[in-house]
Amino acid sequence: MKSRGLYERLIGDFARLPGVGHRGAQRLAFAILRMDPERARLLGETIIEARATARACTVCGNLTGREVCEICSNRRRDTTRIMVVEDPGTLYQIEHTGTYRGLYHVLAEVFSPLEPTDPSRVRADRLIARLRDGEVQEVILATSPTVEGEATALYLTREIHPLGIAVTRIAYGVPVGMELEYADEVSLIKSIEGRHPV
Ligand SMILES: [Zn+2]
Known part of the structure; x- marks a missing residue:
């Protein structure tokens, strides 16, 4: 050439x-x-x-070069918490902050409630199977504040509640440093919904 x-x-x-x-x-x-x-x-x-x-971790679905990823096989992680994310990119972002020590579950693709046969539904069902061993006390839903992300969060909440495990949703809102008048409507509504006592 x-x-x-x-x-x-x-x-x-x-x-x-x-x-x-x-x-x-x-x-x-x-x-x-x-x-x-x-x-x-x-x-x-x-x-x-x-x-x-590159392959998906057989436990959490994270991107890894091994059968079980570095996070799942790290004994110093808090195994009582699982954070549900849509893709490995979000996981890397959260890991980069260094503030979360629990485990993850990667859904890979957000499924739409209109397509019940979507393969990522399988990953959601795998999460339920992970929860049945009884060690997990809290599932943190960190899916995007989109129609699909909210549908996923709702589906998982319904599935997890009967297991007696706490389900929390991360707060969304206005980016730090942004003037409120420039925030888009959805972000503003989410920030009001996610308010906490001061
Ligand atoms: Zn893993």
Whole structure:
């Protein structure tokens, strides 16, 4: 392949990644072309290996290279709490804050109540199976405040309540530092619903 076609393909591949765009793709491609060749080779190998070994944790559904992920197999985690998230990306975000020490359950895809055969329903049912061993005392629902996310939260609440386990929903609202008059209506309503005593 001619060089020009190769570089264009590199830019095109980056541009297809979420949130990058054509300008960003050009910057990434040129950064790689300016890299030390050995570093670039290692980056390529990391991508190949990560993609080849990536799988869902058999316990929680988190992205991992092992059968059971690092969080599920960490004995220092609080095993009485499970936080339900929609995807591994949300899990990573919450882990990054360093404030949560419990376990997770990844639904991978939010299912719509209109499609009861959706595969992520299976993951929700797997969560119920996890709860039956009796160790979990609280399930924290951290699904998005969208129609699908709310439907998932409602479904899980109905399923979990009969097990006698506390179900909590994380609070949503106005981002810190934002002036209230600029907040969108849904965020404002959610922030009022999620109010707490002061
Ligand atoms: Zn896991």
